[in-house]
Amino acid sequence: MAVNSFRSGDINASESALKRSLELKPDYALAWRNMAVLCWESDLKRGALEYAVKAAGFGMSDKYLYYAVRAFILASEACEGRQRDLMRLHAEIYYRKIKNPSKNLLNAKKKINKVNPCK
Numbered sequence: 001m002a003v004n005s006f007r008s009g010d011i012n013a014s015e016s017a018l019k020r021s022l023e024l025k026p027d028y029a030l031a032w033r034n035m036a037v038l039c040w041e042s043d044l045k046r047g048a049l050e051y052a053v054k055a056a057g058f059g060m061s062d063k064y065l066y067y068a069v070r071a072f073i074l075a076s077e078a079c080e081g082r083q084r085d086l087m088r089l090h091a092e093i094y095y096r097k098i099k100n101p102s103k104n105l106l107n108a109k110k111k112i113n114k115v116n117p118c119k
Contacts, residue, residue, distance in 0.1 A: 029058035033067050049075045068094040
């Protein structure tokens with residue numbers, strides 16, 4: 001329902017359907033990813049970043065990790081100095097998970113948990 005609403009241009013209905021999905025199943029990675037897409041399309045970059053990171057946390061497939069990489073790259077473009085560097089570091093960490101998911105996964109998670117760029 002959320003995707004159909006989005007395709008027909010009804011952003012509010014799409015958002016409501018996705019939020020309802022997440023109330024029923026908070027670890028539903030695809031719904032988090034779709035919330036990120038909804039934010040990107042609505043120019044809500046900060047929300048897109050947060051939702052993409054949640055999607056990557058629940059769905060460790062390349063598809064979800066890619067959205068996290070993209071979200072951090074987009075967010076870095078709006079930042080300067082140290083914050084931009086942190087955003088790019090997070091993008092790199094997620095990218096490495098895609099390229100080699102078993103290597104350094106624990107270390108990458110530790111680095112991400114040290115700094116929360118979404119706040």
